[in-house]
Structures are given as structure tokens and as C-alpha cells.
Amino acid sequence: MTLSVRTLPLILIAFAGLAACEPAKTPPAPMLAVATIDGVEISEPRLRVPPNGRDVTAGYLTLTNSSNKPQKLVGASSPRAERIELHAHLKGADGMAQMRQVEQVEIPAKGTAVLAPGGLHLMVFGIKEPLKPGDSFTVELTFEGNRKVGFAMPVVENPTQETEGDKGHSGHQH
Template sequence: MTRAPILAAALLTLAACSPGGSGSGEAATVQVAGAVCRPTPVGRQMTGCYLTLTTATADRLVSASSPDANMVQIHESRIESGMMMMNELREGLALPAGETVALAPGGNHLMLLGVNEPLVAGDTVALTLTFATSAPVEVTATVGQPAASEYDHAAAPAAH
């Protein structure tokens, strides 16, 4: 009689450790680096945040949230008819296995909408990134100016 519970516990332990076990999705993690959000422009309640994401297995950034804003969207920026345009990536952002994906000025980024309090350089912003298969990642972004790129997000007021 006492062997059945021991055998069941052993089988559950083996299943959790196996590559095909139910715990394999939780083992996948996305590495996040360089998180920075721009200060909010005077009179505006939105700003962009930038960071890099790296994962060993293919995944997708599906959403983001912050207690510092009413909403966070994943955006892409692109030049269309000579103007910088932004669109929400409703399906999220693909993260190819083993590649670093940069969310940077003039490209893909996180857009904070309805920022609760003005963000000034030196502040921090709490972000929670949610992925299709990896566990959510909590990030603390610093508020400051990101490295400039060819098409800087702040230099494109028509895109807002």
C-alpha cells in the first residue's frame, strides 16, 4: 500500500524533469537588457521605452504593462511616404531563437499611454513583459535618453 504513493511521486518528479514535461514552458526565459524610457514631453502623457530581448528558443512578446501608465502597446515605426509612422503590433513581436531583438528609437518600441505622473530623467518605470511561451519578466527601466538612431522617435512628432 505504501509503495503506490512513493511510485506516483517518483513518476511526477521524472515527468517534471523531462524535456517534454509540463515544466518545460516555465524553464524558458527571455533575457532583457538596457531598458530605458524617455522622459515625457511637457503636456503629454505618452512616451517610448526601449530595450533588448534575447531568448534561446523562439518566442513572441505578446504584451506589456506598467503600473506607471494606463496602457502599454508594442509599436513599430517605419517610414511611409517620407513620414515616420507608428502602428501597434497587435500580434506581438517575434523573438527568433538565439537572436537579440532590439527595441530602439526609430524601430520597434514599447509605447506608454496615459502615463500617471510626468517622467523625468532619473525616475524609474516598472514594466512587466508577457511572452507567448516564456514566463513573464519584470523590468525596471530608467528614465533618460536612449542612444540615437537614424530615425529618432522624438524627432517624428507627426507619428504620435
């Protein structure tokens, strides 16, 4: 196949266009979305193994909103646990950070909400069967307007043998 004189300039223009679209800076590595709902991508889901044989633990993920309006995460559930609450660490009247249940987590328009250790998290109660690293934990998130999306959270090691809210308490169990 030979390129005609007429098509060649078009190809060159196409390449120039691609080059112009390259961002000037190297962006952070794109996170693989495990699920998407109305422009909100869910990535980096993970659930820590419950500490010390308990049936409670914390889950984390990143919510990236590519839509032009704020979105609100209002709940979560799993067939493998009795309930899941949305939690945050907030400063109490005494200035100490305390874990609190929150009604919603807002993801700003074109913004991100990160659920990560020491901050926002999914608090999972009443886990029905023991979990180990490598397991897959099914969850469903509910967004404002009763819009739901399900996905699997990989179960990962718990580096602390504690879970959110344990700080300041004795972690010992006898």
C-alpha cells in the same frame, strides 16, 4: 602547501582547457540582464522622459534569446501608465515609414530583438505621474503563453523633445 607531481599535470591541463575556450575575437561587451524569462534576457531598458509635459513616451530594451526556439513578446503593462502598446515603424503604401501597433515582437532562436529609437518600441500612454531622469518605471512584459516578467526601466533624458510618431508633426505646444 606543495603541489605533488601527480596533481601538477592536471592543473596544467585545466589551464590549457581554459585557454582553448577563449573566443578568437573580442566579443561585444556583455549586456547586463535586468531580468530573464525562459532563456530570454532583458537588457538595456530605458524610458525617455515624456516630451513637453505630455503623458506619452517610448521605452526601449534589448531581448536576447539564448533558447533553441523563437520567443514572442506579446504585450506590456505598467502600474504607472494606462496602457503600453508594442509599436514598430513600418513602410506604408506610400513608402513612408509610419508608426504602427504590432501584435507581437519575435525574438528568433539564438537571436536578438532590439527595441531602439526609430524602430520597435514600447509606446507608453497615460503616464499617471510626471517622470524625471533617474526615476524608475516599473513594467511587466508578457510573452506568448501568458508568461510575464517584471523589471524596472530607468527613466532617461529625452534628447529630442519628441517621441516616437511625432516626426512630420509640429512639436509645438502652446
